[in-house]
Amino acid sequence: MAELLRLLSLQDSSTRVVMLSTAGLAIAAAMVGSLAMLRRRALVGDAVAHASLPGICLAWFVAGDRSLAVLLVGAFVLGLACMGTMALVQRLTNVREDATTAIAISGFFGLGIVLSRMIQNQPGGNRAGLDGFLFGKAASAVTSDAWLVLVVAGVVSATVLGLRKEFGLLCFDRAFAAGIGRPVHRLDALLLVLVAIVTVAGLPSVGVVLVVAMLVIPPAAARCWSVSLGTMLAVAAAIGAASAIIGTGLSAVLPPPGGASGGGWPTGPMIVLTAAALFVLSLLVAPQQGLLTAMWRRHRLRSSVQSSSGSMR
């Protein structure tokens, strides 16, 4: 209980930084994810995330340096390579995008597993550091790494906010944007790079398998609350930050499920479940489109019609 209070009041400086960085990242991911979703590229982040696993392993092999920054650079490079390959296949053939995406997701992940097993087989190699990337371990993050993530998240958020008008035009009417001379190809590419950056930056806290949730769930929830791009970005950012803070807090505070010896609650899944709960809530009670709200409005309308028709009689 005392620990819970200490955590919630953010007295512990390292917890504070870790939570801040996870929340900052969630804000950036939610905003970039909103644009990606409106541009109908919601699941590109999933392919990038899965491609980052072999990237991390390759960086491990090549650099020999195991600092987070080096591993994440490896992840980013392979993420971009994966997106490039997918775009190339798309350009060359007219097979639907979905098959290519699904094959990229599992193929790159398979390569990652192959490489990580080879690291494990090396003398003196252990992949304790790699396993943390699968489901995320925000609680064990180092303060300097947290600062790094926070800076990246800040830069990405600033880019999205600065180019809000251009991105909005791109998402809602690409042909018009091209017509008035906006560099649509470069904007599209920039959006994909931003997706890759937030995906890779989210790996340490949420993990390879679930990081795409940070790009998809808060924007989908925000979609229920908003009719304009500005509101959507703001609401998505708020929902993302709330899920990151609550999820990280829960995974740090709850007693470990496997007993004291077993592992604790995995951070990534807790963040994702919190976001999912907020999404369901949005779906039900959002003022314009919520299911319960609509039911309530219909009920009010019916009773008012009945009472007015009764008074006419």
Add this chain to the structure above:
Amino acid sequence: MIDPALELAPWLTADDLWTMATAVLASVACGLVGCWLVLRRLSLLGDAISHAVLPGIAGAFLLTGTRDVLPMLLGATVIGIATAFLSSALGRWGRVDRDAAMGVTFTSLFALGVVMMSLAARQVDLDPGCVLYGLLEFVPFDTVDLLGVQVPRAAAWLGGALIIDVILMVAFFKELRATSFDPAHAASLGVRVGLVHLGLMAAVAANTVVAFESVGSILVVAMLVAPGATARLWTDRLVPMLWLATAIASATAIVGYLVALELNTSAAGMIATISMVGYVGSVGAVVTIGATRRSSQSGRPSFSEPRP
């Protein structure tokens, strides 16, 4: 059956061959079902279902306390069908497009599954990591007696699944074909389009679960989608596509396993890698062939919509 194969390839052990046979069975069973997903442009739904079955498996496991296959199969099939429904329902209510709705559904369910598995970790060793990787290497250690022969349990289950798949596919071939290529026309002929879709989703979920234990949840996606998508590059006709997918699935599993053996690494991971290499290579080859054909003859495009 095993002995002549051992003479042919003396550097392999009987265990290697059984593992390879299991991989081929998994790959072909998933690949055949996956062909229909590819044709219906539902490849990502295969991805979503294979992630989402996790809470079904974990739930069956928490309830029964054993690693019995049947309860897990039931739980996962139910969740798999629920995923297909939830994705389309969320798309309608939440007014987000299909990809995003699927992303929301499968990440949430997968997260739920991982948390449930952490809860179960106290009872029996069920490692979330091995859910992702699969344990193909351990297949020969768990055998059942089948007509006097010791057969790996996974191979027996996968063989059964493959036989059921083929029987169902032959029995409902007309319905599957009609609903995949022209659902509106199929409906006007009196085919129950929704029911066929439901059956296909159930088949995807069931195959995923049976293959899951040996190849893991993410690699099963490669087995579902890659053979069908690769075969689709080479042919515009349905029956040749199914045969070609079967051949590609078997070849991928065999080559992947042998390479993994040589490099001493994860066989399931290598099979997925080889699937992707085969797909990208096929894209390159087909595009090159198409370009040379176009420059030598008149301008017939190298791709056309599939003919039923």
